[in-house]
Amino acid sequence: MHIIIVGCGKVGRTLAEQLQEEEIDLTLIDTVEKTINDVTEDIDAMGIVGNGASINTLMEAGISTADILIAVTASDELNLLCCLIAQKTGSCQTIARVRNPIYSQEIGFIKEKLGISMIINPEYAAAQEISRLLRFPAAIKIDPFSRGKVELLKFKVLPEFHLDGMSISRITEKFRCDILFCAVENKDALTIPGGDYIIHDGDFVSIIATPQNTALFFKKIGFRTNQVKNALIIGGGTISYYLAKTLIDTRIHVKIIEKDPNRCEFLSDLLPDATIINGDGTDRALLLEEGLETAESFVTLTNFDEENIFLSLFAKKSSNAKVVAKVNRLPYTDVIDDLDLGSVIYPKYITSDSILRYVRAMQNTIGSNVETLYHILDSQAEALEFAVHDHSPVTGVPLSELKLKKNLLICCLTRNGSVRIPRGHDTVEVGDHVIVATTHKGLRNICDILEK
Amino acid sequence: MNYRIIFYIVGWVFNLQAIFMVLPCLTAVIYGETDLGAFLVSIVICLAVGLPLTNKKPQNKVFYIKDGCIAVALSWIVLSITGAIPFILSGAIPHPIDAIFETVSGFTTTGSSILTDVEILPKSVLFWRSFTHWIGGMGVLVFLLSLLPLAGGYHMNLMRAESPGPSVSKLVPKVQSTAKILYTIYLGMTVLQIILLLLGGVPVFDSLCITFGSAGTGGFGIKNDSMASYSTYCQVVTTVFIILFGVNFSAYYLILTKKFKQAFKLEEVRYYFGIILASVILIAVNTRHMFSGFAEAFQQSAFQVGSIITTTGYSSTDFNQWPALSKTILVLLMFVGACAGSTGGGIKVSRVVLLCKAARKEFQLYLHPNAVKKLKMDNKAVSHETLRSTNIFLSVYLLIFCGSILIVSLDNFDLVTNFTAVAATLNNIGPGLEVAGPMGNFSSFSYLSKSVMIFDMLAGRLEIFPLLLLFFKDTWKKF
Numbered sequence: 001m002h003i004i005i006v007g008c009g010k011v012g013r014t015l016a017e018q019l020q021e022e023e024i025d026l027t028l029i030d031t032v033e034k035t036i037n038d039v040t041e042d043i044d045a046m047g048i049v050g051n052g053a054s055i056n057t058l059m060e061a062g063i064s065t066a067d068i069l070i071a072v073t074a075s076d077e078l079n080l081l082c083c084l085i086a087q088k089t090g091s092c093q094t095i096a097r098v099r100n101p102i103y104s105q106e107i108g109f110i111k112e113k114l115g116i117s118m119i120i121n122p123e124y125a126a127a128q129e130i131s132r133l134l135r136f137p138a139a140i141k142i143d144p145f146s147r148g149k150v151e152l153l154k155f156k157v158l159p160e161f162h163l164d165g166m167s168i169s170r171i172t173e174k175f176r177c178d179i180l181f182c183a184v185e186n187k188d189a190l191t192i193p194g195g196d197y198i199i200h201d202g203d204f205v206s207i208i209a210t211p212q213n214t215a216l217f218f219k220k221i222g223f224r225t226n227q228v229k230n231a232l233i234i235g236g237g238t239i240s241y242y243l244a245k246t247l248i249d250t251r252i253h254v255k256i257i258e259k260d261p262n263r264c265e266f267l268s269d270l271l272p273d274a275t276i277i278n279g280d281g282t283d284r285a286l287l288l289e290e291g292l293e294t295a296e297s298f299v300t301l302t303n304f305d306e307e308n309i310f311l312s313l314f315a316k317k318s319s320n321a322k323v324v325a326k327v328n329r330l331p332y333t334d335v336i337d338d339l340d341l342g343s344v345i346y347p348k349y350i351t352s353d354s355i356l357r358y359v360r361a362m363q364n365t366i367g368s369n370v371e372t373l374y375h376i377l378d379s380q381a382e383a384l385e386f387a388v389h390d391h392s393p394v395t396g397v398p399l400s401e402l403k404l405k406k407n408l409l410i411c412c413l414t415r416n417g418s419v420r421i422p423r424g425h426d427t428v429e430v431g432d433h434v435i436v437a438t439t440h441k442g443l444r445n446i447c448d449i450l451e452k
Numbered sequence: 453m454n455y456r457i458i459f460y461i462v463g464w465v466f467n468l469q470a471i472f473m474v475l476p477c478l479t480a481v482i483y484g485e486t487d488l489g490a491f492l493v494s495i496v497i498c499l500a501v502g503l504p505l506t507n508k509k510p511q512n513k514v515f516y517i518k519d520g521c522i523a524v525a526l527s528w529i530v531l532s533i534t535g536a537i538p539f540i541l542s543g544a545i546p547h548p549i550d551a552i553f554e555t556v557s558g559f560t561t562t563g564s565s566i567l568t569d570v571e572i573l574p575k576s577v578l579f580w581r582s583f584t585h586w587i588g589g590m591g592v593l594v595f596l597l598s599l600l601p602l603a604g605g606y607h608m609n610l611m612r613a614e615s616p617g618p619s620v621s622k623l624v625p626k627v628q629s630t631a632k633i634l635y636t637i638y639l640g641m642t643v644l645q646i647i648l649l650l651l652g653g654v655p656v657f658d659s660l661c662i663t664f665g666s667a668g669t670g671g672f673g674i675k676n677d678s679m680a681s682y683s684t685y686c687q688v689v690t691t692v693f694i695i696l697f698g699v700n701f702s703a704y705y706l707i708l709t710k711k712f713k714q715a716f717k718l719e720e721v722r723y724y725f726g727i728i729l730a731s732v733i734l735i736a737v738n739t740r741h742m743f744s745g746f747a748e749a750f751q752q753s754a755f756q757v758g759s760i761i762t763t764t765g766y767s768s769t770d771f772n773q774w775p776a777l778s779k780t781i782l783v784l785l786m787f788v789g790a791c792a793g794s795t796g797g798g799i800k801v802s803r804v805v806l807l808c809k810a811a812r813k814e815f816q817l818y819l820h821p822n823a824v825k826k827l828k829m830d831n832k833a834v835s836h837e838t839l840r841s842t843n844i845f846l847s848v849y850l851l852i853f854c855g856s857i858l859i860v861s862l863d864n865f866d867l868v869t870n871f872t873a874v875a876a877t878l879n880n881i882g883p884g885l886e887v888a889g890p891m892g893n894f895s896s897f898s899y900l901s902k903s904v905m906i907f908d909m910l911a912g913r914l915e916i917f918p919l920l921l922l923f924f925k926d927t928w929k930k931f
Contacts, residue, residue: 002625025625033835040608041517046625 001025002066003359004092006052006082007073008035011097011122014330014352015070016043019359022442027061053081055089063090068362070095070355076103083116093117093362095355099124101241118358122351127242129350130324133343134252134297135227136211137322138218140204140343143374145385146414146433152182152374152383153214154206156340157199161221169195177217179209180421182383182411182437183376190380192407192437206376208383208411208435210419228252228296228322234281234311235302236260236267239326239347243299248273255290257281282307284314297322305329312341349375360384360444370444371433381439383411386446388432394446400424403451408438410449453928456510458523461610463505464596465527469534470498472587473580476538479657480576487576490541498534518927520609521918524593528910528919531592532556535584544577549899549906556906558584559592560913561795563671563765563882564873566895566902571676575657581672582661588913589668589697589795590638591615598631613918615793623705637704638795642667645693652685662686666694669796671765671882678883678890679768684751687768691755695728698762698790700802719830720791720802724761727801731757731785735778742774753778761785763797765882767890779885786875797880797912799849802829803842810839848916853878856908860901873897877905878912 001024005012008030016026016039026045029052030036036047050057052071063069069086071079076098083094095118103110107119132142141154157163163171168181183206184193191197199205207214218225231247233240236258244254244267254274258264261278268276279286281302292298298321300308305327312325323342327333336344353373360370372385388395394402399410399422412435413422420426428434428446436449443449473495480488535555539545545554550566557564558581570578587595591614608627622630642663649659661674662682675681679690699721706715716722735753736746743749755768760782771782789798809827816823826833856874863870865887872884873894883890894902911919921927 025629027625044608044625044627046622 001068001359001362002027002062004029004058004061004063004066004069004086006030006069006071006079008039009072009074010328010330010348011072011351012070013039013043014348015072015355016045018352018356020044022360022444024359027066029057029061053078053085055085058082058086058089063092066090066092068093068095068359072097072351076100080110080114080116084114087115095120095358097122097351099238101238104242118355120351120354122347123238124242125350125354126239126326126345126347127246130239130243130299130343130345131246131250133324134231134247134299134322135250136214136225137228137297138223138225141206143372143383145208145372145383145412145435146419149210149414149417150208150412150419150435151211151214152206152208152376152435152437154204154376155218155223157201157203157205158223159201161223163199163221164201166199167195168193168197168199171199175217175220177209177220178213178421179207179217180409180411182206182208182409183381185376190376190439192381192409192439206383206437208437209421230255230295231297231299232287232290232292232295232321233257234298234300234308236263236276237301237303239301240299241267241270243301244271244274255295257286257290282311287311287314288318292321293319295319295321297324299324299326301326303328309336309339309341313339316340316342372435376437381437382441382443383435383437384443386434386436388428388430388434388446391430392445392447393450395428395430398425398427402449404449405438405440405451408436408440408449411435411437453522453930454510454512454514454516454519456512457515458519458526459505460510461523461593461596462526462530463502464600465530465592466498466502466534467506468592468596469531470495470502472583473498473538475583476576476580479579480574483575485574485576487538487542487544487574490538491576491580493541494534494537497537515609517609517612518921520613521921522927524610524613524914525910525918525922527593528559528914531559531588532906532910535559535580538580539577542574542577544573547899549902550895553894553902553906554581555584556909557877557882558582558670558672559588560880560909561585561588561668561670561763561797562877562880562909562912563665564877564888564894564905564909565672565882566893566897568893568895569676570672570674578661578674579657582664582670582674585668585670585672586642586664587668589670590634594631594634597627598635614914621702621793623702633705634701637701637708638667641693641696641704645689648689648693649686652683652689654682654686658682662690663693665766666690666764667697667795669694669697669762669764669790669794669880671759671763673766679755679766680770682768687755688751690766691751691758694762694764694766695758697764698758698794698796699724700791700793702793717830720805723805724791724801727785727788728757728761731761731781735774735781738778739774756782757785760881761788761796761798762790762794763879763881765876767883770889770891772885772889772891783872783875783885786872786879786881789879799846799879803845805829806834806839806842807846809834810843845916848920849878852908852911852916856904859904860897863896863898863901865897873901873905874908878908880909880912 003024004027006029008028019026020043028045029048031051033049036049040047048061063086069092071082073079079096083096086094094116096116097120099121104121111119139153139155143152181193184191185204215225230253233256236256240256247254257277257279259280264276264278298315300311302308308325312323315321315323325341326345357373370384371387374383410422413420414433473491477491532552532555536551539551545551553566593610593614623633624630645663646659665671703715703718703721732754736750740749752769756771759766787799788804789800790796792800792802813825857870860870860874869886869888873888876884
């Protein structure tokens with residue numbers, strides 16, 4: 001499989017890093033020679049300096065034999081042009097990043113008429129993720145599977161839950177909830193736990209369950225799960241716009257603090273129901289004046305990671321709000337995770353996850369394919385959803401008899417729209433959707449879950 | 453410095469060396485020679501060191517350019533020393549320095565020999581001598597890369613440190629596939645030459661050894677007079693193939709992928725053939741009176757030019773007897789060397805072309821001091837970085853060259869001998885002129901001079917910096 005990535009910014013690079021672990025020939029195109037040199041230093045890929053919308057550059061990159069072209073340069077128009085030219089010169093699928101809100105309403109038209117296979121809008125995707133968190137503030141991270149029927153949800157174990165020292169099988173027994181613990185992170189490592197794994201305070205636990213069951217479980221352990229009533233957003237960028245729009249639709253009161261007066265006017269024009277404050281979001285007095293202490297949620301979306309982190313820490317200290325921080329820079333995730341910021345959103349990961357999902361789905365071989373894919377912790381583990389289309393060694397055999405890979409857990413089976421947490425005697429059948437959590441990388445079809 | 457992974461790679465080099473030595477073992481078995489023991493003991497020694505080192509895959513696979521250079525330099529030193537063991541054990545070359553000289557000369561595809569009479573050596577030893585050329589030609593780590601999947605993009609650093617030329621480009625996105633393609637082309641051309649030689653009636657053993665020597669652009673002969681006693685057909689086939697092995701291998705890849713236009717447009721390859729053609733004609737005219745006809749003069753001149761510019765070092769006639777002009781051209785060709793990305797040595801045609809272009813640009817800057825002009829190669833702008841490293845390469849190269857001549861001159865040979873001997877070893881050619889000429893050898897040099905030349909050969913093959921890095925104090929500092 002040959003993939004060409006145009007644009008080696010943060011997203012391009014993250015994508016390349018994740019794709020290189022799979023059996024893929026990568027060609028990277030960027031206009032800046034130094035960027036190409038830096039990237040190919042770390043990544044086993046061919047680098048080409050040039051304009052990705054130029055036919056010659058694309059030919060040099062081997063567009064005629066490429067399977068997918070991914071355009072993730074800073075400019076929407078260039079991305080679309082790259083895809084158009086790539087389709088005319090080769091016969092590949094194209095993926096473009098388009099994030100201007102003006103185009104976002106026309107995405108259906110662009111995809112259909114221009115023949116682009118996939119349009120990604122990282123800002124919109126990030127806003128969706130944040131809005132999910134605000135509707136269910138107990139979670140640090142929520143990733144939906146099977147169109148929202150099942151959720152992968154991460155939360156921190158606090159002392160008031162009285163779960164410390166209990167094994168997973170005891171927890172499920174005691175609370176009688178149909179949930180599944182699919183990953184536990186603590187200081188040392190990430191584990192795909194078995195039933196005898198002991199949970200401790202401070203662990204980050206990822207569970208898979210239907211939204212109803214999750215809510216039930218949280219109620220039983222005594223965790224506040226109500227949707228927030230208001231949101232204080234710092235920074236009025238594109239994510240803020242999408243987020244505010246989604247939140248207002250679900251009747252959450254939104255207050256946006258933005259420095260640039262022109263941008264404020266623009267936002268107030270587009271979002272008449274939101275309160276737009278023109279001021280410096282890092283000003284302590286202003287934050288307190290605008291009711292930080294009584295805010296139920298606090299979302300920092302400025303362009304500076306440092307500001308976002310700093311403000312989140314301040315909000316944690318001075319209020320009970322659900323805090324969500326946006327972080328652009330990826331290499332420091334380990335430090336950020338230690339800070340206890342609440343929820344952290346990495347728009348770059350959201351983008352590369354959705355592209356990776358598409359790429360994996362294209363590679364499917366034996367009649368099953370990856371529908372959804374999420375990273376659980378800093379790409380140490382993945383949760384994947386497979387759609388099973390055909391008979392294979394996995395189907396029809398009780399799960400307890402399958403020789404599964406180590407550090408792999410079948411978390412959930414969706415059959416005819418009903419969701420069940422699988423037990424040992426269950427079988428995978430054709431037509432099922434299977435969710436798997438694992439530390440193995442590069443699973444492409446359902447048979448990959450078996451020990452070779 | 454990631455010592456774990458460096459040792460892991462060096463360990464693999466030990467293992468590979470053991471595998472390589474199986475071939476001379478077979479030769480010994482076929483010819484019923486008693487040197488089998490020497491090779492078997494060497495294999496055991498290599499495995500005894502290699503297997504424990506490669507037992508566990510290192511966890512930390514982060515691999516910077518410095519680790520790459522050190523791993524490559526150490527690997528080549530390991531190759532040289534372990535490769536010399538059979539020579540010593542079999543008694544073919546008793547003195548360790550001599551044996552290492554011969555091995556280094558083999559692996560670096562130099563072809564300078566300290567042996568006065570090669571015809572009395574056992575076949576297995578001769579085979580091993582020639583086979584080291586073949587391994588060294590494309591590089592042992594490139595071979596390793598084609599076999600060993602090291603995760604991440606880091607192993608480009610290994611390839612960069614071992615492959616000749618100012619800038620290394622991959623043929624295909626994956627390093628491993630690139631290495632595989634390179635070795636496939638290499639192997640294919642080798643087999644082709646062997647077949648053509650066999651068709652010409654050359655004995656199997658001879659055609660194997662001649663081909664190994666030409667493929668790696670090495671030049672160890674298995675006859676005392678190198679190639680002079682072989683038929684004209686054999687010489688012509690060898691001439692064509694040596695010149696082909698000196699071409700940038702990416703040209704072959706372009707041809708294989710049917711991009712003929714691009715292949716024939718490669719600037720370096722065009723200059724390479726231009727230089728060869730011009731030199732051949734000049735020398736043929738110059739040496740016409742020494743041969744029975746112009747055709748023979750042309751053929752002999754083509755053989756010598758091809759052999760010298762690709763830094764092979766075979767000779768089909770004693771060019772030491774040629775007129776001064778011809779000898780001078782040959783000496784100059786020694787420095788030019790083959791194309792980057794080939795198996796040849798020397799400064800490389802691309803660097804010479806680049807330097808000439810830079811000089812031309814300098815002239816223009818005198819005329820138009822504020823002119824902005826980009827150097828172009830293959831219609832692409834050459835980055836300032838590439839040009840700078842080319843300049844530095846040349847200066848360090850000259851420094852080493854001068855230093856080596858100075859030390860070698862202690863032996864009291866004439867200037868021509870010293871000059872060409874150092875040029876022949878630093879550029880990985882083989883024969884020089886006078887004492888070190890095609891009919892002579894390097895045995896009369898002192899052990900000090902030989903050690904210097906061993907260093908020169910390694911430095912020349914690894915393009916100086918990876919090897920010099922070993923002697924740079926800061927390399928070994930922890931911080």
